[in-house]
Amino acid sequence: MMKKILFSFIPIIFLLFGFVTNLFPGQFYDLAYRTEILKNGKILFVRYRNPLLDAVLKTYEIYMFDPKIGKISFLQHPQEKLYILPVLSRDRTTMSYHSLIEGNDYLVTANLETGRSIRLRFDTGGYFVELGLDYDNDTVAASIKRGENRQALYLISNSRGTIRRILDGKIYVETGFLDNGNVYFVEQVEEGRNLGFVNVQTRDKFITAEDVEFVQKTANGDSILYSRQKDLYLYRPYGNESLLLSRKFSAERKLPLISSDGSTCAVIEEGIIYLVNIPSGDVLYYISIDTRGLSFYLTDFTFYIVKENKILYIEHKKPGGSLQELYEAQYPIHLLGVSRNDRQLIYQHEDRDEVIVHDRRENKTYKKKFDFTIEQIVTPYTEDSFYIITRTIAAGIGHPVRELYFYHFKAEKLFTVSTAKDTDLKLYLTEE
Numbered sequence: 258m259m260k261k262i263l264f265s266f267i268p269i270i271f272l273l274f275g276f277v278t279n280l281f282p283g284q285f286y287d288l289a290y291r292t293e294i295l296k297n298g299k300i301l302f303v304r305y306r307n308p309l310l311d312a313v314l315k316t317y318e319i320y321m322f323d324p325k326i327g328k329i330s331f332l333q334h335p336q337e338k339l340y341i342l343p344v345l346s347r348d349r350t351t352m353s354y355h356s357l358i359e360g361n362d363y364l365v366t367a368n369l370e371t372g373r374s375i376r377l378r379f380d381t382g383g384y385f386v387e388l389g390l391d392y393d394n395d396t397v398a399a400s401i402k403r404g405e406n407r408q409a410l411y412l413i414s415n416s417r418g419t420i421r422r423i424l425d426g427k428i429y430v431e432t433g434f435l436d437n438g439n440v441y442f443v444e445q446v447e448e449g450r451n452l453g454f455v456n457v458q459t460r461d462k463f464i465t466a467e468d469v470e471f472v473q474k475t476a477n478g479d480s481i482l483y484s485r486q487k488d489l490y491l492y493r494p495y496g497n498e499s500l501l502l503s504r505k506f507s508a509e510r511k512l513p514l515i516s517s518d519g520s521t522c523a524v525i526e527e528g529i530i531y532l533v534n535i536p537s538g539d540v541l542y543y544i545s546i547d548t549r550g551l552s553f554y555l556t557d558f559t560f561y562i563v564k565e566n567k568i569l570y571i572e573h574k575k576p577g578g579s580l581q582e583l584y585e586a587q588y589p590i591h592l593l594g595v596s597r598n599d600r601q602l603i604y605q606h607e608d609r610d611e612v613i614v615h616d617r618r619e620n621k622t623y624k625k626k627f628d629f630t631i632e633q634i635v636t637p638y639t640e641d642s643f644y645i646i647t648r649t650i651a652a653g654i655g656h657p658v659r660e661l662y663f664y665h666f667k668a669e670k671l672f673t674v675s676t677a678k679d680t681d682l683k684l685y686l687t688e689e
Contacts, residue, residue, distance in 0.1 A: 284658070344390045403425075439494065452465045453465050473512075479493065491533065527548055529544065559599050563590050568592065
């Protein structure tokens, strides 16, 4: 039996149906656990609280910050508890998450631009473990625990209010959609982990590779990178083929870099770098270079190499290019990030004393000293600003905790987005 109840613009559908690793262990809270850049310079960020220091009881909170109006929005119902991370659509307009309110299961899929959402209520007799959001921004793949060492994959349509089981298994550690509409999964078995997919129409199961270690789907869902022992492969669903990219891969040494548009990946080995076109599997460039002591950065158009005080680059989408020197500083460079249009280089020197922004178009440099340690720079789709994820020592617990700031470097204005100073930490240190 199914009921659909409408409240203004928000449909609530009742379905009756038979049933990330912490940066620092033993951490009570993290104020910038996950960040995702949205349109118009906005950012979605996730906090977590874990007052009992139990990974099973760790809960998440979802927020959105709009720098144009300086507004922080709490994106879930105040009574909702989230035990798994939300998922974001490819176009970054839609979010889906699973929550519990007084023992009731809900799946919420919300449009972040309009504020409209669909809330599905479940009586599953189990609990959600993993989520994936299809490229239609409506269909959700969910892994639901059905008992001890037993899970199943379900296909859920928000607009139709339907749920359909497509695969039974044991333990799914990852799931999501490919751009052909099928659902891929990483399944834990006694021998290790298997990568496979299920045809959502026929419910046929296919194993792509056994005993995999590293697995990463590209943003467009048209390929999956995976490794077996020292071999790195690129799997393409449309041809159902796996292309060997490297025989010297080590996930512990250096993971491949993938551009945000999902078109290019950089595979870094000792003494050589491959720049690979993901849709075709063709190697665009072989770069022979001593990779020891170097750092790397990949944007949608450019691959950067930092060698001591120099930044080298190659425009990987242009054929017939070569590695060239782009910028030289007085001291060794620690590259934090590059703006999405490749206009600004954001870096520090070895002493990490100040942040330096070099504007290539203006040939101008901006400098700013901060009293915190920068862990990561997140560049939005707008110019002249960026987000800063920092590490600070949390009051009362002695562990480093991530915080989030927004910095407009031309105006030299720093905005606190998610920091301990502006948070009632008592709520994160005690169980409700």
